[in-house]
Amino acid sequence: MTHRYRSRVDSWRPDALTRAIVVVVLFVEVVGTFGASSNSDRYGVSAVSLLLVVLGPLSLLVHRRWPIGVAAVTLGSSAVYLALGYAYGPVFLSVVLGLYWAVQSGRRTAAFTVAALGYGGYVVATTVDPMGDGLDAVHLALVAGWMTVVLALSELARVKRAELARERQQERDAERARAEAQRVRIAQDLHDVLAHNISLINVQSSVALHLIDDDPEQAREALANIKAASRDALQELRAALDLLRDSEAPRAPSPTGADLGSLVDRVRVGGLQVELIADDLGDTPAAVQLAAYRIVQEALTNTTRHAHATRATVSVLRHVDGPNAGVEVVVADDGVGVHGQDPTDGRGLTGMRERATSLGGSFESGPSRLGGFEVRAHLPSASTVAQTADEVPR
Numbered sequence: 001m002t003h004r005y006r007s008r009v010d011s012w013r014p015d016a017l018t019r020a021i022v023v024v025v026l027f028v029e030v031v032g033t034f035g036a037s038s039n040s041d042r043y044g045v046s047a048v049s050l051l052l053v054v055l056g057p058l059s060l061l062v063h064r065r066w067p068i069g070v071a072a073v074t075l076g077s078s079a080v081y082l083a084l085g086y087a088y089g090p091v092f093l094s095v096v097l098g099l100y101w102a103v104q105s106g107r108r109t110a111a112f113t114v115a116a117l118g119y120g121g122y123v124v125a126t127t128v129d130p131m132g133d134g135l136d137a138v139h140l141a142l143v144a145g146w147m148t149v150v151l152a153l154s155e156l157a158r159v160k161r162a163e164l165a166r167e168r169q170q171e172r173d174a175e176r177a178r179a180e181a182q183r184v185r186i187a188q189d190l191h192d193v194l195a196h197n198i199s200l201i202n203v204q205s206s207v208a209l210h211l212i213d214d215d216p217e218q219a220r221e222a223l224a225n226i227k228a229a230s231r232d233a234l235q236e237l238r239a240a241l242d243l244l245r246d247s248e249a250p251r252a253p254s255p256t257g258a259d260l261g262s263l264v265d266r267v268r269v270g271g272l273q274v275e276l277i278a279d280d281l282g283d284t285p286a287a288v289q290l291a292a293y294r295i296v297q298e299a300l301t302n303t304t305r306h307a308h309a310t311r312a313t314v315s316v317l318r319h320v321d322g323p324n325a326g327v328e329v330v331v332a333d334d335g336v337g338v339h340g341q342d343p344t345d346g347r348g349l350t351g352m353r354e355r356a357t358s359l360g361g362s363f364e365s366g367p368s369r370l371g372g373f374e375v376r377a378h379l380p381s382a383s384t385v386a387q388t389a390d391e392v393p394r
Contacts, residue, residue: 013064014061014062014064018060018061018063018064019061021060021097022057022058022060022061025056025057025060025093025094025097026054026057026058028090028093029053029054029056029057029089029090029091029093029094030050030053030054032089032090033045033049033050033053033086033087033089033090033091035089036087036088036089036090037086037087037089040087040088041131042085042086042087042088042131043084043085043086043087043131044086044087045086045087046086048084049081049084049086052077052078052080052081052084052086052091053077053081053089053091055073055077056073056074056077056078056091056094056095056098057093057094059073059074059077059094059098060074060094060097060098060101063097063098063101063102067101067102067104067105067107067111068102068105068107068110068111068114070098070101070102071095071098071099071101071102071111071114071115071118072114072117072118073098074094074095074097074098074099075095075098075099075114075115075117075118075121075122076118076121077091077094078091078092078094078095078122079118079121079122079124079125080125082122082125082126082129083124083125083128083129084130085129085130085131085132095118096150099111099114099115099147099150099151099154100150100153100154100157102114102154103151103154103155103157103158104154104157104158104161106158108155108158111151111154112151115147115151118147119143119144119147122140122143123135123140126139126140188294188351188354188355201226201230205226225266225269225270228266254286254289254290255289255290255293255294256281256286256289256290256293257278257279257280257281257284257289257292257293257316258281259293260276260278260292260293260296260314260316261276261278263293263296263297263300264276264296264300264314267300267304270304272300272303272304272309272310272311272312273310273311273312274300274311274312274313274314275311275312275313275314276313276314276316277313277314277315277316277317278314278315278316278317279316279317279318280318281316281318281327282318284318284327284381285381287359288326288327288359288379288380288381289327291355291356291358291359291361291377291379292316292327292329292377292379294351294352294355295329295331295352295355295356295375295377296314296316296329296331298348298351298352299314299331299348299352299375300312300314300331301348302348302349302373303331303333303335303372303373306335307333307335307336307372307373308335308336309333309334309335309336309372310334311333311334311370312331312332312333312334312370313330313331313332313333313370314330314331315328315329315330315331316328316329318381324378325380325381326361326378326379326380326381327378327379327381328376328377328378328379329375329376329377329378329379330374330375330376330377331374331375332368332369332370332372332373332374332375333368333370333372333373333374334368334370334371334372335372335373336372349365349375352365352375352377355377356377356378356379359379359380360380361377361378361379361380362377362378363375363376363377363378364376364377
């Protein structure tokens, strides 16, 4: 309870800038009042006039808590000051700030109402002023115009501040969205990389255990492949963790279409016969090349882990013209498929679909022409993809 009360008090306690403004306004009004009294035939400075002069500036200290009340106090104290016949001075300076902060609080209707009532109070003060000459239409029009200008400028400043605040909020939301999208991409990359390399390690370790007595040389080769796969997995994991810890950390280059050959070679070592047909992706956006690589990687991982296949084909073809312009990725195997599971189930297939659709492409999966399972993705290389390419973790 004490903490909440203290937080509420701190929310409207005057800051250093407000205190400095109040000191300046108070000094100008007091000194200006003495100066105006010495050169005027109206009533001179008295205890009452000083009280009315300092009341307006001091009320500004609590404008955050009671903005409308502060505007009413500054208007009322200045009206009473004039109604008592004291010398004209800079007493209206606190009125300007009171009205400004009242409008800035967002309670425009209340602020305009208080301003109208304050103007009415000024008309009454002019009428009862013992040192005045009664109502002056020109003078009243000037005061009305002055108050209108103050309110209009205050409203303009409020609208501008609101727009800037909205733009800053949109920037923060966009930054959070970019950070969240990057975390999702990192998580997807980690899933693809670790699943692929651990699958290779599992296959190679089975080969090594099976051949360690009968064929030590081939078992030694399997162990070397395990070492290479684990090294690749650790490097990818370290790069991802560095990126999560520090967005400015150096980033490893993203895989491209040129790396598909080495990917397929690592899978072949596990015993799966893989035929690769791949075009040179050339200047295809980096995001498209990365998506193609990861889709092939995940598809081959699923084939190795679940399909019990003996061979697979990987086709990565680039279409330059026509409605299908982009990159067509097809991975098919002769395995046992998904055994009645919905092809959309599983994180691997979901991740491949998300990669394709995030670039405006499409993804399909189902029975293959080889008798097993097939995934097919179309990745458009339109200009919109170029913007996504800048967001790909390097």
